[in-house]
Amino acid sequence: MTNILLDPNDSYAHSLKTLEILNQFDDFKRSIKTMADLGCGSGRDLQYWANMQDYDEDGLPTRDLNIKCIGIDLDCERIKPQRDNIKYKNFDLNSTDLMWSVPFDVVWCHNLIQHLYSPVEFLGRVNRSMSMSGMFYLCVPSTVSVLYHTF
Numbered sequence: 056m057t058n059i060l061l062d063p064n065d066s067y068a069h070s071l072k073t074l075e076i077l078n079q080f081d082d083f084k085r086s087i088k089t090m091a092d093l094g095c096g097s098g099r100d101l102q103y104w105a106n107m108q109d110y111d112e113d114g115l116p117t118r119d120l121n122i123k124c125i126g127i128d129l130d131c132e133r134i135k136p137q138r139d140n141i142k143y144k145n146f147d148l149n150s151t152d153l154m155w156s157v158p159f160d161v162v163w164c165h166n167l168i169q170h171l172y173s174p175v176e177f178l179g180r181v182n183r184s185m186s187m188s189g190m191f192y193l194c195v196p197s198t199v200s201v202l203y204h205t206f
Contacts, residue, residue, distance in 0.1 A: 094167030095126030158186040165194040
């Protein structure tokens, strides 16, 4: 048995596959104004969202979608945003405090939940903080990491 998402590069490769699929749904991505990447790590997924573009019938980029993106993690404010539509916020996602005051259209949660003390409470806070038509993406890593205590 192997843990397919133990290495950060493997985790990002997995995330990238999902992002590339979502990027094909033009109406969906045009509807997104704000997104949060919870447990953003180095911010690579966030960069993808921030750089999303609209395309014409020929597949050529026509404009940046300029999605307002925020990365939230324990120690991410050290990351220098590469675009104006990216912000980072240090925050302990195990805290019961309100994570944000503005609802997000997309909440991205890739390989985070295994680090939380109370995943059910966390999911409730996420649900109460999303926009009515928002999308929540949750990726749970391989159970192998639980068996071998590698988080």
